[in-house]
Amino acid sequence: MRHGRSADWDRHSRPLWAETAREPPPDCPPLAGAARADVAVIGAGYAGLGTAIHLADRGASVTVLEAEQPGSGASGRNGGQVIPGLRHFRRDLDAVYGAARGERLYAFGAGTADAVWRLVDRFAIACDPIRTGWIQAAHGGASLAESERRVAAWRRFGAPVEMLDRDAMRRLTGAAGYVGGWIDRRGGSVQPLAYARGLARGALGLGVRIHCGSRVTALERGAAGWTCRTAQGAVTAERVVVATTAYSDGLVPGLAASFVAVQSFQIATAPLSGEQRRRILPQGQCVSDMRNLLRYFRVDRDHRLVVGGRGTQTPARGPGSFGHQRLMLDKLYPELRGTALPHAWGGFVAVTPGRWPRLHEPAPGLIIPMGCNGKGVAWASAFGRVLADLALGGAERDMPLPIEPIARIPFPGLRRFYSAAATAYYRFQDARG
Numbered sequence: 037m038r039h040g041r042s043a044d045w046d047r048h049s050r051p052l053w054a055e056t057a058r059e060p061p062p063d064c065p066p067l068a069g070a071a072r073a074d075v076a077v078i079g080a081g082y083a084g085l086g087t088a089i090h091l092a093d094r095g096a097s098v099t100v101l102e103a104e105q106p107g108s109g110a111s112g113r114n115g116g117q118v119i120p121g122l123r124h125f126r127r128d129l130d131a132v133y134g135a136a137r138g139e140r141l142y143a144f145g146a147g148t149a150d151a152v153w154r155l156v157d158r159f160a161i162a163c164d165p166i167r168t169g170w171i172q173a174a175h176g177g178a179s180l181a182e183s184e185r186r187v188a189a190w191r192r193f194g195a196p197v198e199m200l201d202r203d204a205m206r207r208l209t210g211a212a213g214y215v216g217g218w219i220d221r222r223g224g225s226v227q228p229l230a231y232a233r234g235l236a237r238g239a240l241g242l243g244v245r246i247h248c249g250s251r252v253t254a255l256e257r258g259a260a261g262w263t264c265r266t267a268q269g270a271v272t273a274e275r276v277v278v279a280t281t282a283y284s285d286g287l288v289p290g291l292a293a294s295f296v297a298v299q300s301f302q303i304a305t306a307p308l309s310g311e312q313r314r315r316i317l318p319q320g321q322c323v324s325d326m327r328n329l330l331r332y333f334r335v336d337r338d339h340r341l342v343v344g345g346r347g348t349q350t351p352a353r354g355p356g357s358f359g360h361q362r363l364m365l366d367k368l369y370p371e372l373r374g375t376a377l378p379h380a381w382g383g384f385v386a387v388t389p390g391r392w393p394r395l396h397e398p399a400p401g402l403i404i405p406m407g408c409n410g411k412g413v414a415w416a417s418a419f420g421r422v423l424a425d426l427a428l429g430g431a432e433r434d435m436p437l438p439i440e441p442i443a444r445i446p447f448p449g450l451r452r453f454y455s456a457a458a459t460a461y462y463r464f465q466d467a468r469g
């Protein structure tokens with residue numbers, strides 16, 4: 037149960053994005069009294085807001101209920117890297133879902149970054165978009181070979197991707213420790229909180245009602261549809277989309293036990309000098325590497341270097357909790373060793389078994405997406421269209437994902453242990469390149 041977790045867990049955080057977001061928090065008062073909508077959406081992250089926008093476009097009345105503020109969950113805390121596609125190859129998708137759905141899912145993944153750029157342009161979101169591409173860096177021979185496979189696969193699909201050799205990688209990133217990698221020109225980065233707030237502003241402009249400070253504490257099915265109850269009100273709707281992802285609490289039985297909530301931490305430097313920027317990410321691409329315990333980094337609008345990676349499983353207890361991220365920074369950019377780190381913060385990523393995205397409908401009209409496993413900026417934004425289709429009666433067979441039962445990870449009490457064991461195993465694998 038993650039009730040109210042963010043306030044407690046954030047006590048020692050100094051998040052960057054809240055300070056630099058150009059989009060102000062939207063005006064969305066708490067729910068008061070009883071209301072009706074065609075569709076209720078729970079959670080105002082990218083998935084919930086994207087769903088609301090697509091529903092409103094199709095003429096549905098929509099109410100979004102958010103426990104805190106738009107972007108309070110992962111959508112306002114992430115690295116802002118806009119990454120198209122899934123981590124799985126087409127053959128993996130075909131093996132799991134069959135060739136027809138595999139093809140649809142692959143094509144859907146191919147378009148997820150474009151979906152972000154369309155939303156940014158449509159609502160003129162002031163989220164400092166940088167569209168110079170996303171780089172996946174290889175740290176050894178095995179990951180370089182995987183880069184080649186990925187480039188070959190996307191090339192067959194006609195995507196604008198290229199291999200980068202060691203020199204090109206060094207030129208584009210200035211980072212130490214990479215033997216090469218590849219660049220995907222569809223990707224880029226956004227200021228994540230500003231993007232979430234801009235989506236909320238766009239949704240409000242389409243007539244969507246958004247209520248902040250309105251945690252849904254009960255979901256009941258009755259003759260009039262589903263009723264979502266908050267402390268001060270209730271919304272009844274024919275269909276409900278539960279877009280709470282890694283921040284899911286006990287609202288839907290079994291949901292919070294169907295994934296491991298892994299913390300990812302980020303740190304940010306003070307603005308780099310012009311001289312440093314000429315070496316460090318001079319063209320503004322964002323980078324994730326191919327380690328299982330991945331490192332990701334980028335620069336923001338004001339030339340701060342933002343570095344992220346696997347966090348602790350406990351709340352940050354102060355600057356010492358971010359020691360691993362400082363170590364990553366030192367390895368990537370030894371010339372920045374000892375630099376001040378004015379910002380450090382974290383958030384939860386929902387890691388599903390096999391890192392597959394999921395779609396659930398545990399009862400008629402109760403629709404739940406789950407797990408984008410670190411690619412959710414683009415995925416969750418784009419998946420709103422699918423969720424809207426389903427909520428308006430679209431057929432499962434036309435969706436890129438099948439509807440699956442919610443499957444609890446066995447022995448949920450041991451999830452922290454699984455997470456620690458997986459960390460140790462992945463560290464060993466990553467050391468082999």
Ligand SMILES: Cc1cc2nc3c(=O)[nH]c(=O)nc-3n(C[C@H](O)[C@H](O)[C@H](O)COP(=O)(O)OP(=O)(O)OC[C@H]3O[C@@H](n4cnc5c(N)ncnc54)[C@H](O)[C@@H]3O)c2cc1C
Nearest residue numbers: 079081082083103109110111114115117252383411412413
């Ligand atoms: C530190 C970090 C770095 C990341 N970096 C990247 C990256 O660079 N690129 C990338 O693609 N992905 C990244 N991700 C993943 C990405 O942020 C997520 O996949 C994406 O934001 C998920 O969006 P969402 O709308 O599904 O969930 P969220 O944004 O988490 O939204 C869920 C919302 O539900 C609300 N909620 C929960 N329970 C209730 C309730 N009972 N009633 C009402 N509201 C409720 C929460 O308050 C929250 O606002 C990162 C994640 C983290 C944490």
